[in-house]
Amino acid sequence: MSVREEFDDWAADGRDKGMEERHWHTAKHVLARMPVEDGDTVLDLGCGSGYAGRAVRDTKGAGRVYGLDGSPEMARNARGYTDDSNVSYLVGDFDHLPFADDSIDHVFTMEAFYYANDPHETLREVRRILRPGGTFFCAVNYYEENVHSHAWQDSISVEMTRWSREEYRDAFHEAGLYVAEQDNVPDRETEIPAEDAFPTDNWETREAMVERYREFGTLLTVGVAP
Amino acid sequence: MSVREEFDDWAADGRDKGMEERHWHTAKHVLARMPVEDGDTVLDLGCGSGYAGRAVRDTKGAGRVYGLDGSPEMARNARGYTDDSNVSYLVGDFDHLPFADDSIDHVFTMEAFYYANDPHETLREVRRILRPGGTFFCAVNYYEENVHSHAWQDSISVEMTRWSREEYRDAFHEAGLYVAEQDNVPDRETEIPAEDAFPTDNWETREAMVERYREFGTLLTVGVAP
């Protein structure tokens, strides 16, 4: 199935909002770190419900914010959630970014990057559209060290790339991006039941659930364009 | 008083270790974010007891680590705390860094930068010694937004620079460093007594203490050399 087919379905049955709620636990900490200056242009890759762009406008004084998604239904939903005329949504593909060279100050992406058909090409595209000194905040929950995420591929038809921390750094370097930081951003909000509730439907042990959320959380890699 | 006189006293009466213990609460999270690759050379500016350099060697596979401090007694103590021959300490001044151009991969500094005689010159020096793509992790508890830190100057003879978050970003830009991120790293470990213990010797209200540690914590600004 294509990205469009898979995620149009998600958007249609409200999973855009479900993801927003869950991802916000860590995404807000990632967004808080972005060095957005007044008037900067920010792009959200794989924006889903588009919450990140709206948050950056509300809290950071960003000038214009664009959310790009491969699913027309996601973009349509996202557009419907805001009246801010400086937030716009587009349909497009990660490996074929429809932006001019050096036209963007900061790129953000949450739980979307690894769906790229060719993530190396996506990184080259990101580097191309960023102005020198522009940043790329790349946040993923699906990655090699997070063993609790490995099974996710089974329930998603789009092929996912599972890199390790080091593979992320290496790929950024290969694409010509400097790596400025790498971090695990813990999710401290997902509720973890008391010991006697385990095993639950989703978790064998409490330790596993603690590791997944409080320790591994979201892997953030920050790149800077030369 | 000079940096040497002020901080030689601190080193002599054990305040190097006291600071290490308190600063570790947030410094470890800052260090965890540094994208140190195997064999990289890391410099700790105003190293005090030198704990940061030792941690980077132990956890990150850094090749060589240097701690620089303006106080000979601090450097002497720091040297005494390790047998690792790849960790070295030097006496030197922030505004006159004794390192060749492009010779360092990452610079770290915790609660020390604002003692620089001319912090703008320090930033230019940091930029000079960093190789292209090298990072500067600058962590401070003393800054404009942290109103709870403003009185600290009263008890320290060395003149301190109190910049705001924005002044840090602006100064980095002025010195030719890209700003890759800015964040408040909370201190979740300093114990905060229950409501009925307030006022304490140091804190009027519990809210103030919570704000100081859990919210403001340590201001981190990350720069990248072009």
Next chain:
Amino acid sequence: MKKSLMDIICCPLDKQELELDARQEEDEEVIFGTLTCTECGEEYPIEDGIPNLLPPDMREA
């Protein structure tokens, strides 16, 4: 789609400039229309205010 977007968007294939043909507008926004690449001639639709800049072969895939 706000017209200011024209400043920074380009053809996803060859990164050349696009030309806007607005067929329906509302308060400074283009609701329906077409973006055409000034170089390769490829056309991209704007529907319900959202430009679809997927490469043509992904649009219906």
Next chain:
Amino acid sequence: MKKSLMDIICCPLDKQELELDARQEEDEEVIFGTLTCTECGEEYPIEDGIPNLLPPDMREA
């Protein structure tokens, strides 16, 4: 001070190369000695294994 440090240290004043005069060594480390700038001639002491590269006017200030 390990001799490998010579690869990257320089005179804090003019950033020129330093020359090492080791007076006491122990297991690859210089314990006492002097670093002299090959350009301006300024001298920097190594004491108890630690090079003091403060600008001379800050050394005793």
